[in-house]
Amino acid sequence: MAEFITTYGFLIVSMVFAAMLALSLYLPLMTGQLSLASPGFYALGGYIAAVMSTKVFPPTPQGEIFPLVYLLIEMLVAAVASALLAVLIGIPALRLRGIYLALATIAFVEVVRVLSLNLEITGKAIGIFGIPQPFLNKFEYMWIAAPMLILSTWFVYRLERSRVGRAFAALREDELAATAMGVNPTYNKVLSFTMGAVLAGVVGAVSAHFLNTWNARQGTFDAAILYLAFVIIGGSRTYLGPVLGGLLLTALPEVLRALAGVEFLPAFVAQFLVDGRLIIYGLLIALATIFFPQGLITPTMLKRLARRGT
Amino acid sequence: MTTPALDIQNLTVYYGAIQALQGINITVYPGEVVTLIGANGAGKSTTLRAISRIVKARSGQIRYDGRDLTALRADEVVRAGIAHVPEGRRVLARLSVADNLFLGAYTRNDRAEIQHDLEEMFRRFPRLAERRAQLAGTLSGGEQQMLAIARALMSRPRLLLLDEPSLGLAPIIVREIFEIIRNLNSTGVTILLVEQNAQLALQNAHRGYVLEAGSITITGEAKALAGDERVKKAYLG
Ligand SMILES: Nc1ncnc2c1ncn2[C@@H]1O[C@H](COP(=O)(O)OP(=O)(O)O)[C@@H](O)[C@H]1O
Ligand SMILES: [Mg+2]
Numbered sequence: 001m002a003e004f005i006t007t008y009g010f011l012i013v014s015m016v017f018a019a020m021l022a023l024s025l026y027l028p029l030m031t032g033q034l035s036l037a038s039p040g041f042y043a044l045g046g047y048i049a050a051v052m053s054t055k056v057f058p059p060t061p062q063g064e065i066f067p068l069v070y071l072l073i074e075m076l077v078a079a080v081a082s083a084l085l086a087v088l089i090g091i092p093a094l095r096l097r098g099i100y101l102a103l104a105t106i107a108f109v110e111v112v113r114v115l116s117l118n119l120e121i122t123g124k125a126i127g128i129f130g131i132p133q134p135f136l137n138k139f140e141y142m143w144i145a146a147p148m149l150i151l152s153t154w155f156v157y158r159l160e161r162s163r164v165g166r167a168f169a170a171l172r173e174d175e176l177a178a179t180a181m182g183v184n185p186t187y188n189k190v191l192s193f194t195m196g197a198v199l200a201g202v203v204g205a206v207s208a209h210f211l212n213t214w215n216a217r218q219g220t221f222d223a224a225i226l227y228l229a230f231v232i233i234g235g236s237r238t239y240l241g242p243v244l245g246g247l248l249l250t251a252l253p254e255v256l257r258a259l260a261g262v263e264f265l266p267a268f269v270a271q272f273l274v275d276g277r278l279i280i281y282g283l284l285i286a287l288a289t290i291f292f293p294q295g296l297i298t299p300t301m302l303k304r305l306a307r308r309g310t
Numbered sequence: 311m312t313t314p315a316l317d318i319q320n321l322t323v324y325y326g327a328i329q330a331l332q333g334i335n336i337t338v339y340p341g342e343v344v345t346l347i348g349a350n351g352a353g354k355s356t357t358l359r360a361i362s363r364i365v366k367a368r369s370g371q372i373r374y375d376g377r378d379l380t381a382l383r384a385d386e387v388v389r390a391g392i393a394h395v396p397e398g399r400r401v402l403a404r405l406s407v408a409d410n411l412f413l414g415a416y417t418r419n420d421r422a423e424i425q426h427d428l429e430e431m432f433r434r435f436p437r438l439a440e441r442r443a444q445l446a447g448t449l450s451g452g453e454q455q456m457l458a459i460a461r462a463l464m465s466r467p468r469l470l471l472l473d474e475p476s477l478g479l480a481p482i483i484v485r486e487i488f489e490i491i492r493n494l495n496s497t498g499v500t501i502l503l504v505e506q507n508a509q510l511a512l513q514n515a516h517r518g519y520v521l522e523a524g525s526i527t528i529t530g531e532a533k534a535l536a537g538d539e540r541v542k543k544a545y546l547g
Contacts, residue, residue: 163412163416166405166409166412166413166416167413167416169402169404169405169409170402170405170413170416173402173403173404173405174400174402176364176396176400177396177400177401177402178402178413179364179384180362180364180384180388180393180394180396180400181388181413181414181416181417181461181465182384182385182387182388182389182416182417182465183385183413183416184383184384184385237404299404
């Protein structure tokens, strides 16, 4: 067990973070908004935690761990800051549709990156080092990551079944029809965008501690594409899609690495499983979009399962 | 005469540089069925969209119960008692029949009453009741039109805007839909009905307006319009 934890602790926590980041992209998608802004808010949340823990809070004495209360305060500040920023940029940006919104949100992610490369407070190109640890090892981050995932998944599950969730779904389906029914498009789009931003920001705050260091390479444009892949492959029409997509696809490279270790495997196959990881990954994405265009998990599938269960 | 429920004065609407409505006047009195007929592209849908604030009016007034609707948001128009059944039905295909109906009541907060109205809709439209858990996209055209009307009724409107309810439906279904419309009117709902099928519309309305290229050209009692030579030639074939 101890060996398993030291080997896979980092991976398991990363999987949980990935699931939440996929959810953060799924939330604006609930109103039909293809936003790729999540890495920007993730980066923001990370910098807030990094700065607060290294410059604001009193230094943690030698041999002691960083107080959990401080981490919770950082998460709260990250949530509030992400929400404010999301409302601020959401109101103008969400007038854009489809690919234009996607491009605008990519621009936002890029602005955050360039700012962090140039500002004193974010440590410029070097970033912020030595972010204190609230836990003894990486796997113990599950104490915070697991409740966060359960809470956010439960939240989105409840949201989908609420009046607000129905309004989101109506907007995603047909904005004109939704407007005719009295659903306010701007309000609901900004709301869903803000929810996604808050989740990404809070995950960023914890990630900064988890990774120990934070710099401009955290939360870039390619991360957004990765989250989008989690959502599309996992399933973009139910809360479970992004959660499973994030968990499974983050584990995939490690599973391939483990497979390569199997005995009797021809050397070149083993080599490919390790070195060709990204190729296999891309191939799986292509195959999944061809054979599971709705993603692995669909609402119909869940309904069928529920019926069999009762 | 009583004061109008809906009073449109000099309404103009533009889409970019294109003028869709050139200053039209329409009045609808409480309890009436008024129809707006005209060729494709005349501006009928635009008129309804301007009333429900889905498109902006460039100038003019739309008074409803003494309030100027052009100052309101779309959701405030629904709250004021106006429901819009858009052209092409536009039911939310991936949502269940019941969820479509719940969305019709989106602007209301009285949970118990909403549930009551939902059951009332299922009583009134038994075919929807049988399919309440089904996705709206799997319904037939006629059933979707019923759902679109039922969804609009869920906001408890006093004025119903209907945009081409007969569009693409078999004659027997059209008859059924118009019977529903007459029944609604007899329960006190005022109706502004847009139709391309002028004959059908004039048979079912008290008064009518003819819209041509963004302007009202003829107006009068429905019977008189049905006998009008110009209307006959252009719209009744
Ligand atoms: N969204 C739009 N953008 C630009 N022009 C539009 C739009 N909707 C309608 N129009 C134009 O406005 C005019 C009136 O359209 P509409 O109200 O849909 O007519 P009708 O309902 O009588 O067929 C037409 O010339 C149409 O091409
Ligand atoms: Mg039309």
